[in-house]
Amino acid sequence: MFFLAMEDLKISEVQVEVLLGILSVISLLGSLAGGRTSDIIGREWTMAFAVVVFQLGAAIMTLASSFQVSIIGRVLAGVGIGIRVVIAPVYIAEISPNCP
Template identity: 45%
Template sequence: MSGAILLYITKELKISDVKVEIFLGIFNFYSLIGSLAGGKICDGIGRRYTILLSGFMFLIGAVLMACTNSYAFLTASNLAASIGVGLAFIIAPVYTAEVSPASFRGLLATFPEVVIYTYSQFI
Protein backbone atom coordinates (compact mmCIF):
# COMPACT_ATOMS: atom_id res chain seq x y z
CA MET A 1 0.00 0.00 0.00
CA SER A 2 2.79 2.43 0.83
CA GLY A 3 4.35 2.03 -2.61
CA ALA A 4 1.04 2.74 -4.31
CA ILE A 5 0.41 5.74 -2.08
CA LEU A 6 3.77 7.35 -2.81
CA LEU A 7 4.05 6.52 -6.48
CA TYR A 8 0.52 6.72 -7.80
CA ILE A 9 -2.24 7.90 -5.49
CA THR A 10 -0.72 11.18 -4.28
CA LYS A 11 0.34 12.13 -7.79
CA GLU A 12 -2.83 11.09 -9.62
CA LEU A 13 -5.35 12.42 -7.12
CA LYS A 14 -3.18 15.33 -5.94
CA ILE A 15 -4.00 14.80 -2.28
CA SER A 16 -2.21 16.18 0.75
CA ASP A 17 -0.27 14.25 3.35
CA VAL A 18 -3.11 14.65 5.84
CA LYS A 19 -5.55 12.96 3.46
CA VAL A 20 -3.05 10.16 2.88
CA GLU A 21 -2.74 9.61 6.63
CA ILE A 22 -6.53 9.58 7.03
CA PHE A 23 -6.89 7.13 4.16
CA LEU A 24 -4.29 4.74 5.57
CA GLY A 25 -5.41 5.06 9.19
CA ILE A 26 -9.10 4.62 8.56
CA PHE A 27 -8.45 1.14 7.16
CA ASN A 28 -7.81 -0.10 10.70
CA PHE A 29 -10.97 1.54 12.03
CA TYR A 30 -13.14 0.05 9.29
CA SER A 31 -11.54 -3.36 9.87
CA LEU A 32 -12.53 -3.08 13.51
CA ILE A 33 -16.13 -2.48 12.46
CA GLY A 34 -15.99 -5.53 10.21
CA SER A 35 -14.56 -7.71 12.93
CA LEU A 36 -17.16 -6.55 15.45
CA ALA A 37 -19.97 -7.27 12.99
CA GLY A 38 -18.47 -10.65 12.08
CA GLY A 39 -20.12 -12.56 14.88
CA LYS A 40 -23.64 -11.37 14.11
CA ILE A 41 -23.19 -11.89 10.38
CA CYS A 42 -21.78 -15.34 11.02
CA ASP A 43 -24.74 -16.26 13.21
CA GLY A 44 -27.12 -15.04 10.53
CA ILE A 45 -25.72 -16.61 7.38
CA GLY A 46 -23.14 -19.14 8.62
CA ARG A 47 -19.36 -19.25 8.65
CA ARG A 48 -18.81 -20.45 5.10
CA TYR A 49 -21.00 -17.74 3.59
CA THR A 50 -19.42 -15.12 5.84
CA ILE A 51 -16.00 -16.08 4.47
CA LEU A 52 -17.39 -15.80 0.94
CA LEU A 53 -18.91 -12.43 1.80
CA SER A 54 -15.63 -11.16 3.21
CA GLY A 55 -13.72 -12.25 0.10
CA PHE A 56 -16.34 -10.64 -2.14
CA MET A 57 -16.22 -7.37 -0.19
CA PHE A 58 -12.44 -7.29 -0.34
CA LEU A 59 -12.50 -7.99 -4.08
CA ILE A 60 -15.08 -5.30 -4.77
CA GLY A 61 -13.18 -2.79 -2.64
CA ALA A 62 -9.89 -3.55 -4.37
CA VAL A 63 -11.42 -3.23 -7.85
CA LEU A 64 -13.13 0.02 -6.92
CA MET A 65 -9.89 1.42 -5.44
CA ALA A 66 -8.11 0.56 -8.68
CA CYS A 67 -10.76 2.38 -10.74
CA THR A 68 -11.10 5.49 -8.59
CA ASN A 69 -10.59 9.04 -9.75
CA SER A 70 -11.39 10.98 -6.57
CA TYR A 71 -10.44 10.93 -2.92
CA ALA A 72 -14.05 10.46 -1.76
CA PHE A 73 -14.53 7.41 -3.97
CA LEU A 74 -11.17 6.03 -2.85
CA THR A 75 -12.19 6.34 0.79
CA ALA A 76 -15.59 4.74 0.13
CA SER A 77 -14.02 1.80 -1.67
CA ASN A 78 -11.54 1.49 1.20
CA LEU A 79 -14.58 0.95 3.43
CA ALA A 80 -15.64 -2.16 1.51
CA ALA A 81 -12.14 -3.64 1.37
CA SER A 82 -11.35 -3.07 5.04
CA ILE A 83 -14.67 -4.45 6.30
CA GLY A 84 -13.97 -7.56 4.23
CA VAL A 85 -10.55 -7.88 5.84
CA GLY A 86 -12.04 -7.45 9.32
CA LEU A 87 -14.61 -10.16 8.64
CA ALA A 88 -11.97 -12.54 7.33
CA PHE A 89 -9.65 -12.04 10.32
CA ILE A 90 -12.44 -13.05 12.68
CA ILE A 91 -14.21 -15.84 10.81
CA ALA A 92 -11.40 -17.68 9.02
CA PRO A 93 -9.61 -18.98 12.16
CA VAL A 94 -12.93 -20.06 13.69
CA TYR A 95 -13.96 -21.93 10.57
CA THR A 96 -10.51 -23.51 10.26
CA ALA A 97 -10.67 -24.71 13.86
CA GLU A 98 -14.08 -26.24 13.27
CA VAL A 99 -13.23 -28.21 10.14
CA SER A 100 -9.73 -29.34 11.11
CA PRO A 101 -8.92 -32.56 12.97
CA ALA A 102 -8.52 -32.20 16.71
CA SER A 103 -4.80 -33.01 16.62
CA PHE A 104 -4.05 -30.06 14.25
CA ARG A 105 -6.72 -27.62 15.40
CA GLY A 106 -4.49 -25.26 17.39
CA LEU A 107 -1.72 -25.25 14.81
CA LEU A 108 -3.99 -24.57 11.85
CA ALA A 109 -5.98 -21.86 13.63
CA THR A 110 -2.91 -19.91 14.78
CA PHE A 111 -0.64 -20.47 11.77
CA PRO A 112 -1.89 -17.44 9.77
CA GLU A 113 -1.35 -15.14 12.75
CA VAL A 114 2.21 -16.38 13.24
CA VAL A 115 2.99 -15.92 9.55
CA ILE A 116 1.55 -12.39 9.50
CA TYR A 117 3.51 -11.42 12.63
CA THR A 118 6.74 -12.94 11.31
CA TYR A 119 6.32 -11.25 7.94
CA SER A 120 5.66 -7.87 9.56
CA GLN A 121 8.93 -8.13 11.51
CA PHE A 122 10.94 -8.27 8.28
CA ILE A 123 9.34 -5.25 6.64
Protein backbone atom coordinates (compact mmCIF):
# COMPACT_ATOMS: atom_id res chain seq x y z
CA MET A 1 0.00 0.00 0.00
CA PHE A 2 2.67 2.49 0.98
CA PHE A 3 4.79 1.55 -2.02
CA LEU A 4 2.02 2.93 -4.21
CA ALA A 5 1.81 6.03 -2.04
CA MET A 6 5.56 6.52 -2.28
CA GLU A 7 5.38 6.49 -6.06
CA ASP A 8 2.22 8.61 -6.32
CA LEU A 9 3.22 11.24 -3.77
CA LYS A 10 6.95 11.04 -4.57
CA ILE A 11 7.95 10.73 -0.93
CA SER A 12 10.99 9.12 0.64
CA GLU A 13 11.14 6.19 3.04
CA VAL A 14 11.77 8.57 5.92
CA GLN A 15 8.61 10.49 5.07
CA VAL A 16 6.66 7.22 5.02
CA GLU A 17 8.01 6.43 8.48
CA VAL A 18 6.93 9.87 9.70
CA LEU A 19 3.45 9.34 8.22
CA LEU A 20 3.13 6.01 10.00
CA GLY A 21 4.55 7.14 13.34
CA ILE A 22 2.81 10.48 13.70
CA LEU A 23 -0.58 8.86 14.22
CA SER A 24 0.53 7.25 17.50
CA VAL A 25 2.14 10.40 18.86
CA ILE A 26 -0.83 12.59 17.99
CA SER A 27 -3.26 10.00 19.39
CA LEU A 28 -1.48 10.38 22.72
CA LEU A 29 -1.97 14.14 22.62
CA GLY A 30 -5.61 13.69 21.58
CA SER A 31 -6.20 11.38 24.51
CA LEU A 32 -4.86 14.02 26.86
CA ALA A 33 -7.39 16.51 25.50
CA GLY A 34 -10.30 14.06 25.63
CA GLY A 35 -10.96 14.21 29.35
CA ARG A 36 -11.11 17.98 29.56
CA THR A 37 -13.30 18.17 26.45
CA SER A 38 -15.76 15.64 27.83
CA ASP A 39 -16.04 17.58 31.07
CA ILE A 40 -16.88 20.74 29.14
CA ILE A 41 -19.29 19.51 26.46
CA GLY A 42 -20.28 16.06 27.75
CA ARG A 43 -19.39 12.49 26.77
CA GLU A 44 -21.81 12.07 23.87
CA TRP A 45 -20.88 15.34 22.18
CA THR A 46 -17.19 14.61 22.68
CA MET A 47 -17.56 11.24 20.98
CA ALA A 48 -19.45 12.88 18.12
CA PHE A 49 -16.74 15.52 17.84
CA ALA A 50 -14.05 12.83 17.78
CA VAL A 51 -15.83 10.98 14.98
CA VAL A 52 -16.18 14.14 12.90
CA VAL A 53 -12.50 15.01 13.38
CA PHE A 54 -11.45 11.47 12.47
CA GLN A 55 -13.66 11.41 9.36
CA LEU A 56 -12.30 14.77 8.26
CA GLY A 57 -8.76 13.44 8.65
CA ALA A 58 -9.62 10.30 6.70
CA ALA A 59 -11.14 12.36 3.89
CA ILE A 60 -8.08 14.59 3.73
CA MET A 61 -5.76 11.56 3.61
CA THR A 62 -7.85 10.06 0.82
CA LEU A 63 -7.61 13.20 -1.27
CA ALA A 64 -4.00 14.05 -0.37
CA SER A 65 -1.78 15.08 -3.22
CA SER A 66 1.37 15.82 -1.23
CA PHE A 67 3.24 14.81 1.88
CA GLN A 68 2.15 17.93 3.78
CA VAL A 69 -1.53 17.32 3.12
CA SER A 70 -1.11 13.68 4.19
CA ILE A 71 0.44 14.85 7.47
CA ILE A 72 -2.52 17.17 8.12
CA GLY A 73 -4.91 14.27 7.56
CA ARG A 74 -2.94 11.97 9.83
CA VAL A 75 -2.85 14.62 12.58
CA LEU A 76 -6.62 15.07 12.46
CA ALA A 77 -7.21 11.31 12.40
CA GLY A 78 -4.84 10.90 15.35
CA VAL A 79 -6.65 13.51 17.41
CA GLY A 80 -9.99 11.83 16.69
CA ILE A 81 -8.65 8.41 17.60
CA GLY A 82 -7.05 9.68 20.82
CA ILE A 83 -10.19 11.40 22.04
CA ARG A 84 -12.40 8.46 21.17
CA VAL A 85 -10.14 5.91 22.87
CA VAL A 86 -10.39 7.78 26.16
CA ILE A 87 -14.07 8.71 26.11
CA ALA A 88 -15.75 5.55 24.79
CA PRO A 89 -14.91 3.33 27.81
CA VAL A 90 -15.98 6.05 30.24
CA TYR A 91 -19.28 6.53 28.42
CA ILE A 92 -19.94 2.78 28.32
CA ALA A 93 -19.25 2.52 32.05
CA GLU A 94 -21.66 5.37 32.74
CA ILE A 95 -24.59 3.96 30.74
CA SER A 96 -24.22 0.31 31.71
CA PRO A 97 -26.58 -1.00 34.38
CA ASN A 98 -25.21 -1.81 37.79
CA CYS A 99 -25.28 -5.57 38.18
CA PRO A 100 -25.15 -6.97 41.71
